Amino acid sequence: MVQPVEYARPLTVHDSVSLERLFRTSEYIYQRFTLQELPSMLQHYPATGIFSDSTLFGFMLTQNVNPPSAWLSGFGVSWTESRAYQRVLSVLLEQLGQELRRRNVQYLYYSGNDVENDWLRNVLLARGFLPYRLLYAYDKYDYHIPSEGNQQVRVRHVNLTPGTANDMAALLAIEDACFEHLWRYDATAFLDIAANHPYFVVAEYNGNVVGYQYNAIDGDAGYLIRIAVHPSVGGRGIGARLMAEAVRYFQRQRALRIMLNTQDDNAHAHRLYEWFDFIRLPQIGFVLRKHL
Numbered sequence: 646m647v648q649p650v651e652y653a654r655p656l657t658v659h660d661s662v663s664l665e666r667l668f669r670t671s672e673y674i675y676q677r678f679t680l681q682e683l684p685s686m687l688q689h690y691p692a693t694g695i696f697s698d699s700t701l702f703g704f705m706l707t708q709n710v711n712p713p714s715a716w717l718s719g720f721g722v723s724w725t726e727s728r729a730y731q732r733v734l735s736v737l738l739e740q741l742g743q744e745l746r747r748r749n750v751q752y753l754y755y756s757g758n759d760v761e762n763d764w765l766r767n768v769l770l771a772r773g774f775l776p777y778r779l780l781y782a783y784d785k786y787d788y789h790i791p792s793e794g795n796q797q798v799r800v801r802h803v804n805l806t807p808g809t810a811n812d813m814a815a816l817l818a819i820e821d822a823c824f825e826h827l828w829r830y831d832a833t834a835f836l837d838i839a840a841n842h843p844y845f846v847v848a849e850y851n852g853n854v855v856g857y858q859y860n861a862i863d864g865d866a867g868y869l870i871r872i873a874v875h876p877s878v879g880g881r882g883i884g885a886r887l888m889a890e891a892v893r894y895f896q897r898q899r900a901l902r903i904m905l906n907t908q909d910d911n912a913h914a915h916r917l918y919e920w921f922d923f924i925r926l927p928q929i930g931f932v933l934r935k936h937l
Contacts, residue, residue, distance in 0.1 A: 649697040653740045656692040656704060658684050663701040664694075667721050673730055674721040675765055677756065678708060679861065682841045686718065689833050691744040693737050702726045705737035711831040713751035720765065731768055738772060742937050753935045754827055758782065758906075760931045773935045778908055780930030781915070783923035785903040788896040791920055794886025799849040803857065805839050812847050815854035823873045827932075844894050848874070848883050858887040860894060867900030872914075884917050892921065906930055 656664070661684055668674060678686060686692070690710050695703040703726060708718035720737070722730045745753060755774060757763035770776075804811045813832055820829040830838070838859055839845050848856035856874035860867060869891055874883045895903050905923065907914045919925070 651695065651697050653693055653695045653736055655744070656687055656694045656706075658687045660692075660694060660701065661687060664704060667701065667704065667723055671721055671723050671727070673724070673727050675717075675719060676721075677716070677718050678706075679841065679863070682837065685837045685840060689837065690715075690718075691741060691748070692719075693740045693744070695733055695736055703730075703733040703737060705734070705741050707741065707745065707753075709830060709834050710745070710748060710750060711826070711829060711834065712749040714827045714829075715745055715748075715750045715753050716827075717753055717755045734765075734768060735772065746937050751937055752827065753937055755933045755935075756780065756930065757933075758930045759928045761928070763931070766931070766933070769933055769935070774933040775935070776931065777934040778932035780906045780932065781909050782926040782928060782930055783905050783907070783918045784926060785892075785921065785923045786901070787922060788892055789922050790889045790892050791922070792882070792885045793889050794884070795850070795882030796886070797850065798883050798886045800846050800886060800890045801849065803839055803845045803847050805836060812854050812857075815847070816857060819855070819857065819873050819875050822875050822877070827934075842870075844891075846887070846890065848887055850878055850881070850883060856883050856887055858891055860891055862895075862898050862900060865899065865901040867895040867898060867903040869895075869903060869905040879913075885920075888917060888921055 664683060665680060668676065668680060686706060686708055690707045692706045694701050702723040704721055706719035707715050709716045720734060722733050726733060755769055757766055805813055813835065816835055842859045842861055845859040846857065847854045855878045858872040859870055861870055872884060872887050
């Protein structure tokens with residue numbers, strides 16, 4: 646009997662159907678994106694798959710590749726190869742690392758929601774990843790709004806239309822001022838966010854874009870993914886204005902639970918979330934980093 650040929654190769658948008666099949670049928674999956682985002686991810690960011698003849702049975706995806714940083718956004722194996730998932734991960738990590746280094750990426754990051762029970766954490770630690778950050782998770786189960794925030798702030802849908810006086814430069818300036826490099830979005834990431842997230846708004850104050858916020862909905866769960874305000878206008882109720890509008894959005898979408906994650910040392914954000922009746926959960930999330 647001829648043994649099947651096993652090989653790894655880069656994945657493209659033409660592999661979307663095979664990837665979606667694995668996402669829907671295997672429990673050995675790590676995923677930090679929605680399936681609606683998958684085609685644009687495969688178009689813009691490195692991804693590697695491992696095949697037996699023509700059948701995809703393992704994959705590793707990246708997202709927000711903004712040298713020197715990149716994020717591991719997806720990993721999985723089929724049920725038939727579940728016992729070999731550590732071997733598959735090693736093969737894919739080596740292949741993907743080569744491509745990321747060609748793109749001048751120095752650090753690959755991985756995030757998990759539960760430092761005590763994450764199924765990939767110890768596997769990645771054994772392959773050169775190191776603990777980097779801890780994350781807090783917050784949930785909200787009502788639509789109570791304690792403050793409307795600064796009513797001089799105009800909240801409107803983001804404009805990233807090419808050839809217009811769009812918001813891209815202001816968004817990138819907010820990223821540089823608010824976040825260390827691993828958390829920053831570049832222009833490609835913002836375009837993907839705008840294409841895949843119907844609620845993506847900016848805050849205008851005195852005629853300038855000084856903040857932004859975007860959300861996602863999955864069934865009856867709402868995800869407050871990012872809220873950012875330029876530090877030059879901190880303390881003026883702009884974060885509260887964005888938060889109030891976000892809660893109203895989740896109410897219109899009938900989300901029963903609103904969830905978010907934040908760094909453990911971001912005390913200013915913690916105060917805003919707790920003011921809006923978000924409850925901090927006992928489980929601790931985390932970020933790992935591997936030097937490529």
